[in-house]
Amino acid sequence: MSTSHDPVERHYACGGLLSAIVEALRATGKDPSRLTLADLAPVDEFHVRGREATAELAACAGLTPGLTVLDVGCGLGGSARYLAEKYGCRVTGVDLTQEYIETAQALAAMVGLAGQAEFRQANALELPFPDETFDVAWTEHAQMNIPDKEGFFRELARVVTPGGRVAFHDVFSGPGGEPRFPVPWAEAPDISHLAAADEVRALLERMGLRVRMWEDTTARTADWFEVLLERFRTKGRPPLGLHLLMGPSAPAKFENLLHNLREERVTVIVAVVERPER
Ligand SMILES: C[S@@+](CC[C@H](N)C(=O)[O-])C[C@H]1O[C@@H](n2cnc3c(N)ncnc32)[C@H](O)[C@@H]1O
Numbered sequence: 168m169s170t171s172h173d174p175v176e177r178h179y180a181c182g183g184l185l186s187a188i189v190e191a192l193r194a195t196g197k198d199p200s201r202l203t204l205a206d207l208a209p210v211d212e213f214h215v216r217g218r219e220a221t222a223e224l225a226a227c228a229g230l231t232p233g234l235t236v237l238d239v240g241c242g243l244g245g246s247a248r249y250l251a252e253k254y255g256c257r258v259t260g261v262d263l264t265q266e267y268i269e270t271a272q273a274l275a276a277m278v279g280l281a282g283q284a285e286f287r288q289a290n291a292l293e294l295p296f297p298d299e300t301f302d303v304a305w306t307e308h309a310q311m312n313i314p315d316k317e318g319f320f321r322e323l324a325r326v327v328t329p330g331g332r333v334a335f336h337d338v339f340s341g342p343g344g345e346p347r348f349p350v351p352w353a354e355a356p357d358i359s360h361l362a363a364a365d366e367v368r369a370l371l372e373r374m375g376l377r378v379r380m381w382e383d384t385t386a387r388t389a390d391w392f393e394v395l396l397e398r399f400r401t402k403g404r405p406p407l408g409l410h411l412l413m414g415p416s417a418p419a420k421f422e423n424l425l426h427n428l429r430e431e432r433v434t435v436i437v438a439v440v441e442r443p444e445r
Pocket residue numbers: 175176179211212213214239240241242243244245246261262263264267289290291292306307308309310312313351352
């Protein structure tokens with residue numbers, strides 16, 4: 168358990184996470200000294216539609232070798248490592264949760280990407296980088312714990328170069344009413360801060376960012392989740408999975424998230440916005 172004073176960090180920190188992952192890898196027959204990114208994907212992509220979603224967003228974000236990418240709220244760093252390996256980007260991941268940062272660093276070293284994907288603890292609302300440091304700011308499933316949407320997106324836009332992009336895959340409120348709790352990002356409503364996607368889009372446009380791509384993926388996310396949960400019901404949960412990050416209420420969090428998606432209590436958006444050239 169985390170002793171952090173920050174309720175969001177307390178929610179995410181588990182204690183002993185790296186050992187639990189290594190043990191689960193061994194239980195699935197993987198040798199931790201010979202890991203690939205695919206071996207880690209079941210646990211290091213802490214968002215709906217896993218690696219599939221990361222690959223889709225990456226394909227839309229205009230990534231090329233050598234570009235610098237900041238992954239904000241990077242969690243265990245699965246997306247950061249993927250962008251480093253698949254696109255040859257130099258990726259920096261930041262996250263509030265110190266245990267996730269330590270785990271991300273260890274996992275990057277285990278797959279030989281420590282030089283290309285680096286991680287440090289930081290709050291998304293106070294990014295420790297000068298203006299215009301990165302070509303791309305990337306974020307998946309972090310802002311739902313952050314009430315100050317304007318502050319969040321202003322920080323991301325601040326650290327990208329003119330002509331640079333902010334790419335995100337995120338959860339928003341929906342027309343179906345309040346979400347059922349617990350969900351993966353919160354046991355209860357106190358640390359869940361969902362905004363309406365349309366309002367966030369209007370905010371981004373008011374900030375002068377240009378929307379290059381905006382897709383509502385709620386329906387196919389629900390389909391994906393349904394297949395995943397059905398597989399768990401029939402074949403059992405594999406040892407390596409997101410349940411390692413979600414504590415004893417993991418089964419309820421999975422079921423509620425599926426209901427929330429189907430009932431449109433939450434919606435999911437994949438988007439790329441651009442900071443205009445000067
Ligand atoms: C659901 S996880 C997603 C992790 C990662 N982006 C992924 O998709 O695998 C949410 C992450 O956001 C981080 N987070 C929440 N609020 C944050 C903040 N204010 N600053 C930085 N990270 C934050 C949490 O610590 C957690 O790691």
